[in-house]
Amino acid sequence: MNNINSVGSSVKQGGKPNRGAMDIKQAAVLWSLILMLSTSSLGNKICYGELGCLVTDEGWHSIAHRPFNPTPYRREEIGTVFKLFSRHKRHGVVFSPNNIGGNSLRVFNPTKNTKIIIHGFRSNADSVWVTNMTNVFLERDDLNVITVNWANGAGSLYVKAVSNARVVGLEVAFLINKLIENHNANPGTFHIIGHSLGAHIAGYAGSRVDGLGRITGLDPAGLGFTRMPSYVRLDRLDAEFVDIIHTDAEFVGLGLVEAVGDVDFFPNGGYHQKGCRWPMIRKWSAILKLRFLFENLLPCSHTRSQELFIESIKSSPYLNTEGRSTSNSCHLVGFLCHTYEDFVNGQCTSCGNDGLGCALMGIDADKYPGKRKRNGPRKFYLVTNSSPPYCGHHYAMNVTVAAYPRESDAASGDIIAAINGRDGSVSTAHFTPKLRTMKPGETHTILGFSDVDIRQVYAARVTWSWKPNTLLKYFCLSCIQNLLVSHLSVTNMEYNSNSIVETKAACTTWKTPIYLASDKPRDVLLVC
Incomplete structure (x- = not known):
């Protein structure tokens, strides 16, 4: 994605023979109604005050891949909440970009690296994985950790949550730019970690922050984003370095199949993680908003990316030794390969003399020696265990x-x-x-x-x-x-x-x- 300089540019903002004619007419009317409903906001400029504006043009709509494109909630309806954590404030401080002074400023240290964690559809910032990731980060390093809670926008119907994600991207970008402008923070020290829809929110934010350091996409959502233009989804140009972990990337899964980062990791092929079952039920429970099925069956392949990333923080050899897991000495090593079939058939077992054939999945993906060579997607494959520790x-x-x-x-x-x-x-x-x-x-x-x-x-x-x-x-x-x-x-x-x-x-x-x-x-x- 490129930076957005003006509204309107094509970048992120945000039977019987005698019944045949009648069947065709009915189908045409039906599709016209669907098209009218799904594109009701095309061409409209939607502004959110100090956050800026969004434009929805034909690039945000596809009958095959994104047929529904409703207008997002108002900013107040989504009610995005930021919470800042540090080693001195482990319980966190709620703040907004416009009141970062006072107590919250004493918590935020612009000289330290900042991790921003964004949840996905039908989740919130109090989810177990967000809390665990926050705690593990602070155990391993002295950081600023900011959680983004957009539960009201994420709890709606999926197609509405997809649109709401664009507004949350404006919120996150506004926050980071405020910290850069008012508190002399370095954009290169910001690292956004987003799961599912949260990964695309990270991309929307990154397209509005010049020089953003890094984005990690944890199984970016595929529904409504597959085969769409790069400005509609997370893209490798949204930050200086973008790494992706695909864990439910299949036709019946919830994740994005396409490689969209500087480095893309596909553990166990990137789909149907070990110990997970019934991917089709998980998908339709999400679409139909069946809460019981969604909450009990979804947190498997799609959310395995969260657990893998947390494990990588625990065992990282690069972060401070303080807080490092002693029970897990292995690492999540991915091998550069064309396909998973080639990988399991032993065709990609060498890292090469230059080390470009291997990369660490998770927090240390940015140590990959070829991360600055943006000449196309790099796919890395690895095998994991079915339960912690996942590495082997x-x-x-x-x-x-x-x-x-x-x-x-x-x-x-x-x-x-x-x-x-x-x-x-x-x-x-x-x-x-x-x-x-x-x-x-x-x-x-x-x-x-x-x-x-x-x-x-x-x-x-x-x-x-x-x-x-x-x-x-x-x-x-x-x-x-x-x-x-x-x-x-x-x-x-x-x-x-x-x-x-x-x-x-x-x-x-x-x-x-x-x-x-x-x-x-x-x-x-x-x-x-």
């Missing part, structure tokens, strides 16, 4: 299948490895997220994931499980059940606090290929 360790196994006496034969199944480290640690990792057919002479690189970091790889107990389809299992007399391996290596991708993701490999090549008998573990000494 990625491994890559490289397997070369030896030539069989009958070269046309192949084996299909799973590989599981209990990997041993030189320090005695053991990690059990599944290396086949889906069944593989391995033909003689082929080399496969397969991704594995485990909770345990075994550091320097030393040995592995490898189990091959033959898993053909049902017919082959009972009627194939010449199927290859054992895997004949001529080469096997395991790579541990371990995060280093010097912002380098190292790859430590251990491998072996046998003069005589060995059999991995089906369902019989075999100890393999891995020596480089």
Whole structure:
């Protein structure tokens, strides 16, 4: 998005044969009514006093992707409330941009970094995740933390909340500009973290603040924003650095599928997070405003982004060691890849000599060495656990299948490895997220994931499980059940606090290929 200099610019502001003719006419009338209702505010300039004005033109409307575009609430109806927290005021101070003096000014320190947290649809600033994030930030660093409560605007019907979000964006931008103008705050020290609709609010605010430091979008809302112009949604030009965490980005999900930041992270592919169920029910419960279903089923994939970001703060190696989680030594490392399928198939296991192939998801995403190179979206993929701590360790196994006496034969199944480290640690990792057919002479690189970091790889107990389809299992007399391996290596991708993701490999090549008998573990000494 570009900065808004004038109202009106295309930037953010904000049967039977004889019944056929009748059916067409009825459909035309129906669509005309829908169009009239959905575009009732097109071309209108809506002003909010000192906040500025919004213009709704045809760019904010799409019959396919954004058919409803109602006029937002009045500013007073939304009633946005800001609350400022610091290590000296852990309970917070309510303030407004025009009364930042007095007690609230003593809480706000313009020399410190400022985090602004914005909730999404049908939520509020007293939500558990907002409170937890505020507390974790203050435990790890001496900051200004500002929460934005727009519960009245977010509690309406979804299509209305989408419009209200634009007004809240004006409010946030007005606040930041006031702090910059009146209290000499540096715009580069502001970091807005928004979830769902809150992510787009962050974008609206960023488009009106020159030099805003950073925006983090936590699963930005997709309904009404997918395939829309960049000024309608959060965009990578809304701040000096924009990072996105996609956790419900699918057709039946609530998140935005498109990569819109400088770096976009897609944990577990960016959709249907581990331990989550029924994405279609979550989506329609939100649309139909079914409170019970929405509150009990929605806080899964869509809100997992909140939990992942909070975990990244707890375990960050860059923030002050005070308050750092001692029970979580791993990090959320994403790997640059074209697709999630390529990632789980082991095609993106190297960070490269320049380190551009890996990035930390969450609070430390801004440490990515290539963040200033804005030559297109960068997608990073990773695997997580289904419960805290969500982080884990990625491994890559490289397997070369030896030539069989009958070269046309192949084996299909799973590989599981209990990997041993030189320090005695053991990690059990599944290396086949889906069944593989391995033909003689082929080399496969397969991704594995485990909770345990075994550091320097030393040995592995490898189990091959033959898993053909049902017919082959009972009627194939010449199927290859054992895997004949001529080469096997395991790579541990371990995060280093010097912002380098190292790859430590251990491998072996046998003069005589060995059999991995089906369902019989075999100890393999891995020596480089």
